[in-house]
Amino acid sequence: MAQVVSEIKHHSTPQWGAKVLRQIAFYLVLLLVWHKLATSNLWSPGTFAGPLDVWGTLVERFQNGTLITAIAVSLRRLAIGYSISLVLGIILGLAIGLNRYFDETLGSLILGFQALPSVCWTPFALLWFGLSEQAMIFVVVMGALFSITLGVDAGIKNTPPVYIQAARNMGAHGIALAAQVILPAALPNIIVGLKQGWSFAWRSLMAAELIYITVSLGGLLENGRDFVDASLMFAVMLVIIVLGVLINSSIFGPLERIVRQRWGLQK
Numbered sequence: 001m002a003q004v005v006s007e008i009k010h011h012s013t014p015q016w017g018a019k020v021l022r023q024i025a026f027y028l029v030l031l032l033v034w035h036k037l038a039t040s041n042l043w044s045p046g047t048f049a050g051p052l053d054v055w056g057t058l059v060e061r062f063q064n065g066t067l068i069t070a071i072a073v074s075l076r077r078l079a080i081g082y083s084i085s086l087v088l089g090i091i092l093g094l095a096i097g098l099n100r101y102f103d104e105t106l107g108s109l110i111l112g113f114q115a116l117p118s119v120c121w122t123p124f125a126l127l128w129f130g131l132s133e134q135a136m137i138f139v140v141v142m143g144a145l146f147s148i149t150l151g152v153d154a155g156i157k158n159t160p161p162v163y164i165q166a167a168r169n170m171g172a173h174g175i176a177l178a179a180q181v182i183l184p185a186a187l188p189n190i191i192v193g194l195k196q197g198w199s200f201a202w203r204s205l206m207a208a209e210l211i212y213i214t215v216s217l218g219g220l221l222e223n224g225r226d227f228v229d230a231s232l233m234f235a236v237m238l239v240i241i242v243l244g245v246l247i248n249s250s251i252f253g254p255l256e257r258i259v260r261q262r263w264g265l266q267k
Helices: 001-040 052-064 068-096 100-114 120-129 133-157 161-169 175-209 216-228 230-262
Strands: none
Touching: 001 052, 001 161, 052 068, 052 120, 052 230, 068 100, 068 133, 068 216, 120 133, 120 175, 120 216, 133 175, 161 175, 175 216, 175 230, 216 230
């Protein structure tokens, strides 16, 4: 056993190091290309910023607290909207996946809503809630809700029938069957739906914040456009990307690894 562990470490360490080196080389080349484009005079002054200008803007905005406040405000809105859509989406997904009548009626409606871009809900949000926090949270909820619902629904419907039949033969029915057999088997698809719903929630929030200008990431992006400040726009976009990667790697990444390990797909 010790020899096997030693061989795994021996082979995995060089692979991990090579992966890191490839990533570093890729981003260095990307920064170089970005710098060359910024200094090529292909764009009018102020409409394209290089990495050095963007870095300076990031440092300045973090030092004066503008970006920190904007990040906190946007993440708070995202957390509230996504939490609401998570609860509603799981309930609707369970209803559609476990009940044939809900599936035939509500299921088709939700499938249609999923094809509707979340920005289409913005006029209704403004009409019903005005220029307010509630309007932006509503857009976030509508952006994420249907992806989560369909993910839960797909997970339940893709549960192998042999699992359900075996559980019923052993006396599992109703809530026990759903909680102990169907939901664990549906977890891979559910997590995919949660991850997709989060990405849609993030995009929906940015769209809503561009319409209702407040101290937020979307508001800073709009300020950059109004004042023809490309370095600010690039800086905000970079922050949005980094936040997305961090949330994915710290929340959804570990969840996916746990599920893959549970199903024997990853050691």
